[in-house]
Amino acid sequence: MERHPLPRGLIIAYALPHLTHAVITLPMALFIPAFYAEDMALPLAGVGAAIAASRVLDLFVDPIMGVLSDRLRTRWGRRKPWIALGTPLMMLATWALFVPPPQVSLIYVLAWSTLLFLSFTLVDLPHKSWGAELSTDYLERTRVAAWREGFGALGQVIFLSVLSVMSLLGHGGNREQLWAVACLIVFSLPPLVSLCLAKVPEFPAEELPQPGVSGWEALKLVLHNRAFLRTLGTLMLLGSAVMIQATLHKLVLTHVVGRADLFAPMILLEHLASLAAVPVWLAIARRINKHRAVLLAALWVGLWSLGFPLVGSGDAAFYVTLIILRGSSFAAIFMLSNSIAADVLDQDILASGRQRTGMFFALWGIAVKLAVALGVVLATALPAAFGFDPTAASQPPEAIIWLLRVYGWLPCLVIALGVPLMWNFPIDHARQRQLRAEIAARRKG
Numbered sequence: 001m002e003r004h005p006l007p008r009g010l011i012i013a014y015a016l017p018h019l020t021h022a023v024i025t026l027p028m029a030l031f032i033p034a035f036y037a038e039d040m041a042l043p044l045a046g047v048g049a050a051i052a053a054s055r056v057l058d059l060f061v062d063p064i065m066g067v068l069s070d071r072l073r074t075r076w077g078r079r080k081p082w083i084a085l086g087t088p089l090m091m092l093a094t095w096a097l098f099v100p101p102p103q104v105s106l107i108y109v110l111a112w113s114t115l116l117f118l119s120f121t122l123v124d125l126p127h128k129s130w131g132a133e134l135s136t137d138y139l140e141r142t143r144v145a146a147w148r149e150g151f152g153a154l155g156q157v158i159f160l161s162v163l164s165v166m167s168l169l170g171h172g173g174n175r176e177q178l179w180a181v182a183c184l185i186v187f188s189l190p191p192l193v194s195l196c197l198a199k200v201p202e203f204p205a206e207e208l209p210q211p212g213v214s215g216w217e218a219l220k221l222v223l224h225n226r227a228f229l230r231t232l233g234t235l236m237l238l239g240s241a242v243m244i245q246a247t248l249h250k251l252v253l254t255h256v257v258g259r260a261d262l263f264a265p266m267i268l269l270e271h272l273a274s275l276a277a278v279p280v281w282l283a284i285a286r287r288i289n290k291h292r293a294v295l296l297a298a299l300w301v302g303l304w305s306l307g308f309p310l311v312g313s314g315d316a317a318f319y320v321t322l323i324i325l326r327g328s329s330f331a332a333i334f335m336l337s338n339s340i341a342a343d344v345l346d347q348d349i350l351a352s353g354r355q356r357t358g359m360f361f362a363l364w365g366i367a368v369k370l371a372v373a374l375g376v377v378l379a380t381a382l383p384a385a386f387g388f389d390p391t392a393a394s395q396p397p398e399a400i401i402w403l404l405r406v407y408g409w410l411p412c413l414v415i416a417l418g419v420p421l422m423w424n425f426p427i428d429h430a431r432q433r434q435l436r437a438e439i440a441a442r443r444k445g
Contacts (some may be wrong), residue, residue: 001282006135006144013199014131015147016192017083018183021124022152023159024116032109033096033326033380034172037390040104046388048247048380052373054113059366062121066362069126070205077202078358079126086122087193088127091186093119098182117369123193125365129357132342133203138226138432142290142339146282149335153275158267159184166263177264208353208442221351227344228360235337235364236371237418239296241411242330243375245305248383248407251390252311252319256400259316266320270327280378281332290343291425294336295418297329302415308379308408309401343427346435350442364375382406 033051037044064080072078093116100108131144162184163177171177222228249267254260260280285293304326311319341364345357386402388395395403 005140010200011134011144011147012151013196014134014144015151017127017189017196018148018152019155019158020188020192021120021127022155023181023185024090024120026156026159027098027178028113028116028164031174031178031181031250033247033376034254034390036104036109039174040100041391042106042109043103045380045384046106047109048376050110051113052377054110054117055369055373057114058117058121059368061118062125062362062369063359065121065125066129066356066359066365069129069358069362070215076197078205078327079202082126083193084197085125086119087189088268089115089119090123091189092183095182098178098185121365125358125361128338129361130200130202132338132345132357132361133205133355134200134244135345136436138290138343139286141342142282142285142336145335145339145342146278148338149331150275150278151392152330152334153278156271157268157275160264160271163264164268167261168432169355188358199351206349206355206439206443208349208439210353210442218352218356221348222363225344225348225351227347227426228363230425231337231344232364232367233339234294234418234422236367236374237334237421238294238337239368239371240378241298241414242301243372243377244411244414245407247376247379249323250401251383251388252308252403252407255388255390255395256311256313256404257316257319258313262316262320266323269320269324270330271322273328274330274332277328278331278335281329281336285332285336289425289428290340291422291428294333294340295422297332297336298415298418300329301326301333302412305408305412309404311404338429340425343432343435346432346439347427349439349440350435378410379406382410405412 031370033047036042036047069078069082074081093112095439097112097116100112131148132141134144159181162180166177166180171180190409242385243435250260250263253263253266281293281297284296287420289295307318307322313324341361342357345355345360348360349355383399383403383406387399388403389399
């Protein structure tokens with residue numbers, strides 16, 4: 001049964017928790033590495049390694065979580081119980097990591113980062129799977145993803161606005177700002193999640209009249225799904241490119257431009273541009289299909305990143321302009337990627353006879369988390385290898401040159417590698433309609 005168009009109020013209720021979910025992810029890249037290196041006097045490369053290592057558990061947890069989320073049957077649904085369980089754990093881990101005691105070790109960073117990422121999996125994976133199942137229509141799925149990512153961008157705008165006001169009032173320290181972020185997360189999550197769970201229905205899982213698959217046969221179907229593998233590779237490349245720059249934003253602004261006070265306003269303007277550009281990218285996706293639109297959005301990031309190595313001391317206006325232009329496609333990248341992921345699932349329904357949304361989103365989640373870990377490691381290890389030390393009073397000129405090359409040019413190279421994977425993607429609007437027609441015929445037949 002086709003389920004479109006969805007009422008706007010239902011989509012809004014579904015997307016609301018992402019106001020806060022997105023706030024959690026941003027500080028992990030923009031604040032945490034610099035905070036623990038500069039304020040807590042831990043080695044930058046060690047902090048990056050601890051955050052990367054904390055994601056190793058996800059390699060085991062995510063597939064298990066995906067399968068359990070698909071198979072769970074309760075009167076509340078398959079996805080909702082996991083979200084209810086993960087939310088308080090997320091609140092606890094956020095507070096411990098963002099508001100640490102005066103003396104901590106790398107083990108502390110590793111332990112609480114691990115719990116935060118685990119709880120995020122318990123919440124985010126079922127939430128994304130749930131959203132992918134709200135509609136079976138190609139364009140309507142993009143609409144659902146757009147509202148979710150739009151609320152995510154709005155949440156980040158709100159959080160950055162709070163930090164900007166704090167800076168204007170003289171409370172611009174890392175510790176003070178992370179305390180404010182932690183309060184924002186802990187107090188907003190319960191009402192937003194409760195509204196979502198209460199107001200948004202879960203539809204029954206789609207199943208075809210054929211024997212289900214399990215074990216090695218189920219895995220072979222995944223490995224033979226070329227559209228899935230191409231999506232996976234593209235997500236890993238784009239994710240690592242974005243994270244390289246996200247990890248280094250504050251360090252470049254502090255040690256190159258010399259205007260650390262502009263950090264929160266700069267990221268705020270970037271997210272406002274990203275949010276404002278969502279309708280433009282939606283129109284582009286309708287015209288040229290989602291897979292090519294997401295590539296154009298990523299190439300847009302790369303285009304403006306080419307100018308970063310030209311930035312020098314005092315070039316605040318030039319640097320902030322590049323950041324705003326570069327960031328105007330961010331929400332579109334995540335929005336379109338999630339919508340493409342939902343389309344790939346239609347192909348698997350025909351092959352497996354079951355709706356394995358949770359498992360597929362778990363595998364996508366692993367790819368994204370590995371990309372995040374790779375991005376953080378590259379962004380912290382490569383500058384350090386060329387002599388960059390964020391705790392030093394001054395930096396060698398060669399270290400600054402290499403910092404800017406890693407920051408600007410390396411992500412461009414990584415993005416370019418994704419173009420061949422996605423440009424001629426096999427599932428466009430016409431093919432997705434064919435897949436839905438085949439599913440409908442098999443269910444009747």
